[in-house]
Amino acid sequence: MSKLPSNSDTDYAVVYPSSSPGVLGWLDLWIGRVEAFMLGAGVLLMATNTVANVVGRFVFQHSLFFTEEVNRIxxxxxxxxxLSYAARHGRHIRMSALYDALPQSWRKVLMIIMCLVTALVMSALAYFSTRYILSIAGSGRVLPALQVPVYWIYIWVPIGLGVTAIQYAMTAWQNLLSDDIYLSTDVKEAHADTVEEASL
Structure with a gap:
Protein backbone atom coordinates (compact mmCIF):
# COMPACT_ATOMS: atom_id res chain seq x y z
CA MET A 1 0.00 0.00 0.00
CA SER A 2 1.33 3.40 -0.93
CA LYS A 3 2.25 5.94 1.71
CA LEU A 4 1.43 9.60 1.87
CA PRO A 5 3.97 12.28 2.67
CA SER A 6 4.16 12.31 6.43
CA ASN A 7 6.59 12.75 9.29
CA SER A 8 5.68 9.33 10.62
CA ASP A 9 5.65 5.88 9.06
CA THR A 10 1.97 5.36 9.88
CA ASP A 11 -0.22 3.96 7.13
CA TYR A 12 -2.68 6.53 5.79
CA ALA A 13 -5.54 4.02 5.85
CA VAL A 14 -5.39 4.15 9.64
CA VAL A 15 -4.96 7.83 10.48
CA TYR A 16 -6.15 9.44 7.22
CA PRO A 17 -3.71 12.36 7.04
CA SER A 18 -4.25 14.88 4.29
CA SER A 19 -1.69 16.85 2.36
CA SER A 20 -4.32 19.48 1.52
CA PRO A 21 -3.98 22.78 3.38
CA GLY A 22 -6.32 24.34 5.95
CA VAL A 23 -10.05 23.71 5.80
CA LEU A 24 -9.61 21.55 2.69
CA GLY A 25 -7.32 19.19 4.61
CA TRP A 26 -9.69 19.06 7.59
CA LEU A 27 -12.64 18.26 5.32
CA ASP A 28 -10.60 15.61 3.50
CA LEU A 29 -9.60 14.06 6.83
CA TRP A 30 -13.17 13.69 8.07
CA ILE A 31 -14.55 12.52 4.75
CA GLY A 32 -11.93 9.74 4.80
CA ARG A 33 -12.89 8.71 8.33
CA VAL A 34 -16.62 8.66 7.58
CA GLU A 35 -16.10 6.69 4.35
CA ALA A 36 -13.91 4.09 6.06
CA PHE A 37 -16.38 3.73 8.94
CA MET A 38 -19.33 3.30 6.58
CA LEU A 39 -17.51 0.72 4.48
CA GLY A 40 -16.18 -1.22 7.46
CA ALA A 41 -19.48 -1.17 9.35
CA GLY A 42 -21.44 -2.07 6.21
CA VAL A 43 -19.28 -5.09 5.37
CA LEU A 44 -19.25 -6.33 8.98
CA LEU A 45 -23.02 -5.93 9.36
CA MET A 46 -23.65 -7.72 6.07
CA ALA A 47 -21.37 -10.60 7.05
CA THR A 48 -22.96 -10.88 10.50
CA ASN A 49 -26.47 -10.73 9.07
CA THR A 50 -25.73 -13.39 6.45
CA VAL A 51 -23.97 -15.76 8.88
CA ALA A 52 -26.79 -15.37 11.41
CA ASN A 53 -29.32 -16.24 8.71
CA VAL A 54 -27.37 -19.35 7.68
CA VAL A 55 -27.10 -20.49 11.31
CA GLY A 56 -30.79 -19.86 11.86
CA ARG A 57 -31.74 -21.77 8.72
CA PHE A 58 -29.59 -24.88 9.26
CA VAL A 59 -29.43 -25.06 13.05
CA PHE A 60 -32.80 -23.71 14.20
CA GLN A 61 -34.73 -24.38 10.97
CA HIS A 62 -35.86 -20.75 10.81
CA SER A 63 -34.43 -18.05 8.55
CA LEU A 64 -34.28 -14.43 9.64
CA PHE A 65 -37.19 -12.72 7.90
CA PHE A 66 -35.33 -9.42 7.47
CA THR A 67 -31.99 -10.70 6.09
CA GLU A 68 -32.64 -9.96 2.41
CA GLU A 69 -33.90 -6.44 3.01
CA VAL A 70 -31.07 -5.53 5.39
CA ASN A 71 -28.51 -6.81 2.90
CA ARG A 72 -30.11 -4.78 0.10
CA ILE A 73 -29.73 -1.63 2.20
CA LEU A 83 -17.59 5.18 -4.92
CA SER A 84 -16.37 8.17 -2.93
CA TYR A 85 -13.68 6.09 -1.18
CA ALA A 86 -12.24 5.04 -4.55
CA ALA A 87 -12.29 8.66 -5.73
CA ARG A 88 -10.48 9.76 -2.57
CA HIS A 89 -7.68 7.26 -3.18
CA GLY A 90 -7.48 7.71 -6.97
CA ARG A 91 -8.63 4.14 -7.62
CA HIS A 92 -11.23 4.67 -10.34
CA ILE A 93 -10.56 3.17 -13.78
CA ARG A 94 -9.09 5.71 -16.19
CA MET A 95 -8.86 5.56 -19.98
CA SER A 96 -5.46 7.20 -20.36
CA ALA A 97 -3.99 6.28 -23.77
CA LEU A 98 -4.33 9.83 -25.12
CA TYR A 99 -3.74 11.39 -21.70
CA ASP A 100 -0.41 9.57 -21.20
CA ALA A 101 0.89 10.80 -24.57
CA LEU A 102 0.53 14.45 -23.54
CA PRO A 103 3.26 16.55 -21.86
CA GLN A 104 2.88 17.29 -18.15
CA SER A 105 1.45 20.79 -18.59
CA TRP A 106 -1.34 19.48 -20.82
CA ARG A 107 -1.97 16.51 -18.54
CA LYS A 108 -2.40 18.87 -15.62
CA VAL A 109 -4.92 21.02 -17.49
CA LEU A 110 -6.78 17.93 -18.66
CA MET A 111 -6.82 16.47 -15.14
CA ILE A 112 -8.37 19.66 -13.75
CA ILE A 113 -11.01 19.65 -16.51
CA MET A 114 -11.79 15.96 -15.96
CA CYS A 115 -12.14 16.45 -12.19
CA LEU A 116 -14.42 19.47 -12.59
CA VAL A 117 -16.61 17.76 -15.20
CA THR A 118 -16.84 14.61 -13.07
CA ALA A 119 -17.74 16.70 -10.02
CA LEU A 120 -20.52 18.37 -12.03
CA VAL A 121 -21.83 15.03 -13.30
CA MET A 122 -21.79 13.53 -9.79
CA SER A 123 -23.60 16.61 -8.46
CA ALA A 124 -26.26 16.31 -11.17
CA LEU A 125 -26.73 12.61 -10.40
CA ALA A 126 -27.00 13.41 -6.69
CA TYR A 127 -29.68 15.99 -7.48
CA PHE A 128 -31.73 13.65 -9.68
CA SER A 129 -31.40 10.76 -7.23
CA THR A 130 -32.60 13.06 -4.43
CA ARG A 131 -35.67 13.95 -6.50
CA TYR A 132 -36.31 10.26 -7.12
CA ILE A 133 -36.01 9.45 -3.42
CA LEU A 134 -38.42 12.27 -2.55
CA SER A 135 -40.94 10.84 -5.00
CA ILE A 136 -40.61 7.41 -3.39
CA ALA A 137 -40.94 8.95 0.07
CA GLY A 138 -44.14 10.67 -1.05
CA SER A 139 -45.63 7.36 -2.16
CA GLY A 140 -45.54 5.99 1.39
CA ARG A 141 -44.23 2.57 0.32
CA VAL A 142 -42.64 0.44 3.04
CA LEU A 143 -40.47 -2.69 3.03
CA PRO A 144 -42.61 -5.82 3.60
CA ALA A 145 -40.43 -7.38 6.32
CA LEU A 146 -38.89 -4.42 8.14
CA GLN A 147 -41.88 -2.13 7.65
CA VAL A 148 -39.58 0.86 7.15
CA PRO A 149 -39.95 3.32 4.26
CA VAL A 150 -38.57 2.03 0.94
CA TYR A 151 -36.59 5.24 0.38
CA TRP A 152 -34.27 4.21 3.23
CA ILE A 153 -32.68 1.72 0.82
CA TYR A 154 -31.70 4.51 -1.56
CA ILE A 155 -30.83 7.27 0.91
CA TRP A 156 -27.11 6.52 0.51
CA VAL A 157 -27.17 7.09 -3.25
CA PRO A 158 -27.24 10.92 -3.21
CA ILE A 159 -24.94 10.97 -0.17
CA GLY A 160 -22.32 8.85 -1.93
CA LEU A 161 -22.65 10.78 -5.18
CA GLY A 162 -22.47 14.10 -3.35
CA VAL A 163 -19.33 13.14 -1.43
CA THR A 164 -17.77 11.85 -4.65
CA ALA A 165 -18.51 15.23 -6.27
CA ILE A 166 -16.76 16.92 -3.33
CA GLN A 167 -13.77 14.61 -3.73
CA TYR A 168 -13.35 15.45 -7.42
CA ALA A 169 -13.82 19.17 -6.78
CA MET A 170 -11.14 18.99 -4.06
CA THR A 171 -8.84 17.11 -6.44
CA ALA A 172 -9.27 19.84 -9.03
CA TRP A 173 -8.44 22.43 -6.37
CA GLN A 174 -5.39 20.44 -5.25
CA ASN A 175 -4.13 20.39 -8.83
CA LEU A 176 -4.63 24.15 -9.09
CA LEU A 177 -2.59 24.69 -5.92
CA SER A 178 0.24 22.27 -6.66
CA ASP A 179 2.91 21.92 -9.32
CA ASP A 180 2.39 18.16 -9.32
CA ILE A 181 -0.50 16.28 -10.89
CA TYR A 182 -2.89 14.65 -8.42
CA LEU A 183 -5.32 11.79 -9.13
CA SER A 184 -6.98 12.58 -5.80
CA THR A 185 -6.23 15.00 -2.99
CA ASP A 186 -3.35 12.79 -1.76
CA VAL A 187 -2.43 10.52 -4.67
CA LYS A 188 0.10 11.89 -7.14
CA GLU A 189 0.18 10.74 -10.72
CA ALA A 190 2.78 8.05 -11.43
CA HIS A 191 3.88 8.88 -14.98
CA ALA A 192 6.92 7.95 -17.01
CA ASP A 193 8.07 11.58 -17.11
CA THR A 194 7.97 11.77 -13.30
CA VAL A 195 9.92 8.53 -12.93
CA GLU A 196 12.60 9.70 -15.38
CA GLU A 197 12.95 13.07 -13.61
CA ALA A 198 13.26 11.36 -10.21
CA SER A 199 16.01 9.06 -11.49
CA LEU A 200 18.16 11.95 -12.79
Missing amino acids: LIVLITFAG
Whole structure:
Protein backbone atom coordinates (compact mmCIF):
# COMPACT_ATOMS: atom_id res chain seq x y z
CA MET A 1 0.00 0.00 0.00
CA SER A 2 1.33 3.40 -0.93
CA LYS A 3 2.25 5.94 1.71
CA LEU A 4 1.43 9.60 1.87
CA PRO A 5 3.97 12.28 2.67
CA SER A 6 4.16 12.31 6.43
CA ASN A 7 6.59 12.75 9.29
CA SER A 8 5.68 9.33 10.62
CA ASP A 9 5.65 5.88 9.06
CA THR A 10 1.97 5.36 9.88
CA ASP A 11 -0.22 3.96 7.13
CA TYR A 12 -2.68 6.53 5.79
CA ALA A 13 -5.54 4.02 5.85
CA VAL A 14 -5.39 4.15 9.64
CA VAL A 15 -4.96 7.83 10.48
CA TYR A 16 -6.15 9.44 7.22
CA PRO A 17 -3.71 12.36 7.04
CA SER A 18 -4.25 14.88 4.29
CA SER A 19 -1.69 16.85 2.36
CA SER A 20 -4.32 19.48 1.52
CA PRO A 21 -3.98 22.78 3.38
CA GLY A 22 -6.32 24.34 5.95
CA VAL A 23 -10.05 23.71 5.80
CA LEU A 24 -9.61 21.55 2.69
CA GLY A 25 -7.32 19.19 4.61
CA TRP A 26 -9.69 19.06 7.59
CA LEU A 27 -12.64 18.26 5.32
CA ASP A 28 -10.60 15.61 3.50
CA LEU A 29 -9.60 14.06 6.83
CA TRP A 30 -13.17 13.69 8.07
CA ILE A 31 -14.55 12.52 4.75
CA GLY A 32 -11.93 9.74 4.80
CA ARG A 33 -12.89 8.71 8.33
CA VAL A 34 -16.62 8.66 7.58
CA GLU A 35 -16.10 6.69 4.35
CA ALA A 36 -13.91 4.09 6.06
CA PHE A 37 -16.38 3.73 8.94
CA MET A 38 -19.33 3.30 6.58
CA LEU A 39 -17.51 0.72 4.48
CA GLY A 40 -16.18 -1.22 7.46
CA ALA A 41 -19.48 -1.17 9.35
CA GLY A 42 -21.44 -2.07 6.21
CA VAL A 43 -19.28 -5.09 5.37
CA LEU A 44 -19.25 -6.33 8.98
CA LEU A 45 -23.02 -5.93 9.36
CA MET A 46 -23.65 -7.72 6.07
CA ALA A 47 -21.37 -10.60 7.05
CA THR A 48 -22.96 -10.88 10.50
CA ASN A 49 -26.47 -10.73 9.07
CA THR A 50 -25.73 -13.39 6.45
CA VAL A 51 -23.97 -15.76 8.88
CA ALA A 52 -26.79 -15.37 11.41
CA ASN A 53 -29.32 -16.24 8.71
CA VAL A 54 -27.37 -19.35 7.68
CA VAL A 55 -27.10 -20.49 11.31
CA GLY A 56 -30.79 -19.86 11.86
CA ARG A 57 -31.74 -21.77 8.72
CA PHE A 58 -29.59 -24.88 9.26
CA VAL A 59 -29.43 -25.06 13.05
CA PHE A 60 -32.80 -23.71 14.20
CA GLN A 61 -34.73 -24.38 10.97
CA HIS A 62 -35.86 -20.75 10.81
CA SER A 63 -34.43 -18.05 8.55
CA LEU A 64 -34.28 -14.43 9.64
CA PHE A 65 -37.19 -12.72 7.90
CA PHE A 66 -35.33 -9.42 7.47
CA THR A 67 -31.99 -10.70 6.09
CA GLU A 68 -32.64 -9.96 2.41
CA GLU A 69 -33.90 -6.44 3.01
CA VAL A 70 -31.07 -5.53 5.39
CA ASN A 71 -28.51 -6.81 2.90
CA ARG A 72 -30.11 -4.78 0.10
CA ILE A 73 -29.73 -1.63 2.20
CA LEU A 74 -26.12 -2.50 3.05
CA ILE A 75 -25.21 -3.27 -0.58
CA VAL A 76 -26.37 0.19 -1.64
CA LEU A 77 -24.48 1.73 1.31
CA ILE A 78 -21.24 -0.11 0.49
CA THR A 79 -21.50 0.61 -3.24
CA PHE A 80 -21.93 4.36 -2.93
CA ALA A 81 -19.61 4.79 0.06
CA GLY A 82 -17.08 2.83 -1.99
CA LEU A 83 -17.59 5.18 -4.92
CA SER A 84 -16.37 8.17 -2.93
CA TYR A 85 -13.68 6.09 -1.18
CA ALA A 86 -12.24 5.04 -4.55
CA ALA A 87 -12.29 8.66 -5.73
CA ARG A 88 -10.48 9.76 -2.57
CA HIS A 89 -7.68 7.26 -3.18
CA GLY A 90 -7.48 7.71 -6.97
CA ARG A 91 -8.63 4.14 -7.62
CA HIS A 92 -11.23 4.67 -10.34
CA ILE A 93 -10.56 3.17 -13.78
CA ARG A 94 -9.09 5.71 -16.19
CA MET A 95 -8.86 5.56 -19.98
CA SER A 96 -5.46 7.20 -20.36
CA ALA A 97 -3.99 6.28 -23.77
CA LEU A 98 -4.33 9.83 -25.12
CA TYR A 99 -3.74 11.39 -21.70
CA ASP A 100 -0.41 9.57 -21.20
CA ALA A 101 0.89 10.80 -24.57
CA LEU A 102 0.53 14.45 -23.54
CA PRO A 103 3.26 16.55 -21.86
CA GLN A 104 2.88 17.29 -18.15
CA SER A 105 1.45 20.79 -18.59
CA TRP A 106 -1.34 19.48 -20.82
CA ARG A 107 -1.97 16.51 -18.54
CA LYS A 108 -2.40 18.87 -15.62
CA VAL A 109 -4.92 21.02 -17.49
CA LEU A 110 -6.78 17.93 -18.66
CA MET A 111 -6.82 16.47 -15.14
CA ILE A 112 -8.37 19.66 -13.75
CA ILE A 113 -11.01 19.65 -16.51
CA MET A 114 -11.79 15.96 -15.96
CA CYS A 115 -12.14 16.45 -12.19
CA LEU A 116 -14.42 19.47 -12.59
CA VAL A 117 -16.61 17.76 -15.20
CA THR A 118 -16.84 14.61 -13.07
CA ALA A 119 -17.74 16.70 -10.02
CA LEU A 120 -20.52 18.37 -12.03
CA VAL A 121 -21.83 15.03 -13.30
CA MET A 122 -21.79 13.53 -9.79
CA SER A 123 -23.60 16.61 -8.46
CA ALA A 124 -26.26 16.31 -11.17
CA LEU A 125 -26.73 12.61 -10.40
CA ALA A 126 -27.00 13.41 -6.69
CA TYR A 127 -29.68 15.99 -7.48
CA PHE A 128 -31.73 13.65 -9.68
CA SER A 129 -31.40 10.76 -7.23
CA THR A 130 -32.60 13.06 -4.43
CA ARG A 131 -35.67 13.95 -6.50
CA TYR A 132 -36.31 10.26 -7.12
CA ILE A 133 -36.01 9.45 -3.42
CA LEU A 134 -38.42 12.27 -2.55
CA SER A 135 -40.94 10.84 -5.00
CA ILE A 136 -40.61 7.41 -3.39
CA ALA A 137 -40.94 8.95 0.07
CA GLY A 138 -44.14 10.67 -1.05
CA SER A 139 -45.63 7.36 -2.16
CA GLY A 140 -45.54 5.99 1.39
CA ARG A 141 -44.23 2.57 0.32
CA VAL A 142 -42.64 0.44 3.04
CA LEU A 143 -40.47 -2.69 3.03
CA PRO A 144 -42.61 -5.82 3.60
CA ALA A 145 -40.43 -7.38 6.32
CA LEU A 146 -38.89 -4.42 8.14
CA GLN A 147 -41.88 -2.13 7.65
CA VAL A 148 -39.58 0.86 7.15
CA PRO A 149 -39.95 3.32 4.26
CA VAL A 150 -38.57 2.03 0.94
CA TYR A 151 -36.59 5.24 0.38
CA TRP A 152 -34.27 4.21 3.23
CA ILE A 153 -32.68 1.72 0.82
CA TYR A 154 -31.70 4.51 -1.56
CA ILE A 155 -30.83 7.27 0.91
CA TRP A 156 -27.11 6.52 0.51
CA VAL A 157 -27.17 7.09 -3.25
CA PRO A 158 -27.24 10.92 -3.21
CA ILE A 159 -24.94 10.97 -0.17
CA GLY A 160 -22.32 8.85 -1.93
CA LEU A 161 -22.65 10.78 -5.18
CA GLY A 162 -22.47 14.10 -3.35
CA VAL A 163 -19.33 13.14 -1.43
CA THR A 164 -17.77 11.85 -4.65
CA ALA A 165 -18.51 15.23 -6.27
CA ILE A 166 -16.76 16.92 -3.33
CA GLN A 167 -13.77 14.61 -3.73
CA TYR A 168 -13.35 15.45 -7.42
CA ALA A 169 -13.82 19.17 -6.78
CA MET A 170 -11.14 18.99 -4.06
CA THR A 171 -8.84 17.11 -6.44
CA ALA A 172 -9.27 19.84 -9.03
CA TRP A 173 -8.44 22.43 -6.37
CA GLN A 174 -5.39 20.44 -5.25
CA ASN A 175 -4.13 20.39 -8.83
CA LEU A 176 -4.63 24.15 -9.09
CA LEU A 177 -2.59 24.69 -5.92
CA SER A 178 0.24 22.27 -6.66
CA ASP A 179 2.91 21.92 -9.32
CA ASP A 180 2.39 18.16 -9.32
CA ILE A 181 -0.50 16.28 -10.89
CA TYR A 182 -2.89 14.65 -8.42
CA LEU A 183 -5.32 11.79 -9.13
CA SER A 184 -6.98 12.58 -5.80
CA THR A 185 -6.23 15.00 -2.99
CA ASP A 186 -3.35 12.79 -1.76
CA VAL A 187 -2.43 10.52 -4.67
CA LYS A 188 0.10 11.89 -7.14
CA GLU A 189 0.18 10.74 -10.72
CA ALA A 190 2.78 8.05 -11.43
CA HIS A 191 3.88 8.88 -14.98
CA ALA A 192 6.92 7.95 -17.01
CA ASP A 193 8.07 11.58 -17.11
CA THR A 194 7.97 11.77 -13.30
CA VAL A 195 9.92 8.53 -12.93
CA GLU A 196 12.60 9.70 -15.38
CA GLU A 197 12.95 13.07 -13.61
CA ALA A 198 13.26 11.36 -10.21
CA SER A 199 16.01 9.06 -11.49
CA LEU A 200 18.16 11.95 -12.79
